[in-house]
Amino acid sequence: MDFKNLFAERIGGRSFGFAKAYKMEKIKQSKRRAMEHFPERRFLDMGIGEPDEMADQSVLDALHKAAQKRENRVYADNGGSLLKETVAKYMHTLYDVDLDSQREIVHCIGAKSALSYLPACFINPGDMVGITQPGYPILGQHVRFLGGEIFEIPLLAKNHYLPDLDSIPNDVAKKMKLLALNYPHNPTGAVATVSFFRKAVEWAFQNEVILVNDAAYAALVHDDLKPLSLLSIQGAKEVAIEIHSMSKAFNMTGWRLGWVCGQEEIIKAFSFVKDYSDSGQFLAIQEAACTALSQPEITRRTAQKYARRWKNIASVLGEKGIIVSPAKAGFFLYTSAPKWVRSRHEESLSFSSAEVCALWLLEALGIVCVPWDETEPALRFSMTFDATSAAEETAFYEELKQRLAPYQFGF
Numbered sequence: 001m002d003f004k005n006l007f008a009e010r011i012g013g014r015s016f017g018f019a020k021a022y023k024m025e026k027i028k029q030s031k032r033r034a035m036e037h038f039p040e041r042r043f044l045d046m047g048i049g050e051p052d053e054m055a056d057q058s059v060l061d062a063l064h065k066a067a068q069k070r071e072n073r074v075y076a077d078n079g080g081s082l083l084k085e086t087v088a089k090y091m092h093t094l095y096d097v098d099l100d101s102q103r104e105i106v107h108c109i110g111a112k113s114a115l116s117y118l119p120a121c122f123i124n125p126g127d128m129v130g131i132t133q134p135g136y137p138i139l140g141q142h143v144r145f146l147g148g149e150i151f152e153i154p155l156l157a158k159n160h161y162l163p164d165l166d167s168i169p170n171d172v173a174k175k176m177k178l179l180a181l182n183y184p185h186n187p188t189g190a191v192a193t194v195s196f197f198r199k200a201v202e203w204a205f206q207n208e209v210i211l212v213n214d215a216a217y218a219a220l221v222h223d224d225l226k227p228l229s230l231l232s233i234q235g236a237k238e239v240a241i242e243i244h245s246m247s248k249a250f251n252m253t254g255w256r257l258g259w260v261c262g263q264e265e266i267i268k269a270f271s272f273v274k275d276y277s278d279s280g281q282f283l284a285i286q287e288a289a290c291t292a293l294s295q296p297e298i299t300r301r302t303a304q305k306y307a308r309r310w311k312n313i314a315s316v317l318g319e320k321g322i323i324v325s326p327a328k329a330g331f332f333l334y335t336s337a338p339k340w341v342r343s344r345h346e347e348s349l350s351f352s353s354a355e356v357c358a359l360w361l362l363e364a365l366g367i368v369c370v371p372w373d374e375t376e377p378a379l380r381f382s383m384t385f386d387a388t389s390a391a392e393e394t395a396f397y398e399e400l401k402q403r404l405a406p407y408q409f410g411f
Contacts, residue, residue, distance in 0.1 A: 010145045027370055034362050044400055047368035049382035051251040056298050062291035066284035076280025078106050078271045083286040087259050090293045095229035103264050106271045109281050110256040111216045111245040115139040117277055121269040122177045123148040130179040132163050134187055134372040139180050154375045157325060161190035165203045173207040184217040187372055187380035188334045189327025197233045204239045211240035217330035219249040219299045222307035225328050231262055241266050249299040250292040257281050257289050306331040309383040316401050320409055331384055337377040338409035354378055365403045
């Protein structure tokens with residue numbers, strides 16, 4: 001049977017398999033190939049961005065205990081009152097946001113699943129969604145799956161990687177149903193300001209557009225910066241929802257748990273779609289997450305580690321003239337992509353794109369990063385590299401410095 005005749009056009013139809021791969025999967029594939037070619041090499045992996053630590057021991061213990069409970073064996077569906085109540089307290093304590101635990105909060109099996117379900121709540125063929133570029137591609141891809149249209153808003157260094165909402169044409173704004181934000185931002189590390197969020201809320205009211213903020217990195221702020229939620233802005237709960245995650249702030253990536261909170265009717269619509277899409281996350285995982293959420297010191301300790309690593313890697317790259325964009329949250333370091341490289345014994349090599357540069361770094365130096373060519377060519381380095389002690393961190397910095405030492409980069 002020729003299965004290509006059966007594939008949906010949304011995934012490429014007969015061309016399925018030749019379409020551009022999901023960025024993170026492409027990086028993983030490139031790394032696997034490089035490891036096959038250079039089996040003895042140690043790779044300095046600052047690519048995908050998965051926390052390098054286990055969940056806190058208290059959380060592991062809570063999971064073990066909760067998994068023994070007979071009542072936790074059942075489908076969670078959209079329930080789990082303990083998690084909802086704990087999230088409501090957490091949002092109030094950390095962000096000064098008051099939420100009704102039963103009507104304005106629903107859990108999700110990670111932020112990625114939430115972003116993939118949301119378009120089904122609102123998008124008909126031809127409907128428009130605004131997304132920022134560069135950015136996390138999941139919501140936009142599902143909009144396309146449903147026949148919706150995407151309007152890309154470039155994030156530029158000169159605007160501190162915040163979208164210029166005034167640049168959106170009026171006719172486009174009037175066609176939009178959703179505007180997707182992601183602050184603190186992946187990949188740039190930029191944070192939103194109160195004034196920007198206020199402007200976004202005002203803009204959403206004026207244009208009757210729903211705001212969606214992916215806040216997966218919101219708690220991981222650097223240098224005593226106060227965490228900021230879009231929902232803390234006056235009026236935001238009338239027009240916005242926010243997606244939070246246990247993955248990054250509590251080192252619980254593989255546990256797949258987060259929550260969507262905000263405007264009640266949107267939460268109701270999301271819950272309806274979710275009911276037809278999954279049966280909820282294991283209640284024992286939800287219970288263990290409550291143990292984590294009651295310990296903000298876990299997040300503070302993790303954020304301090306990422307801030308320290310960011311400063312050290314930025315220093316190493318800066319010595320080679322690589323321009324680093326300031327970051328105040330999360331664990332990504334974002335740089336302009338070099339246009340060429342040369343060493344004393346080799347002719348200069350030009351890079352036609354950030355992707356070509358990243359591939360050279362991987363194959364020539366064993367340095368793994370993620371390229372972004374959507375607006376200004378750039379490279380993203382994750383501070384989640386594997387180092388379990390201060391000595392190992394120092395060794396990582398020194399090894400990175402030694403591998404870059406013979407080369408000069410041009411911009």
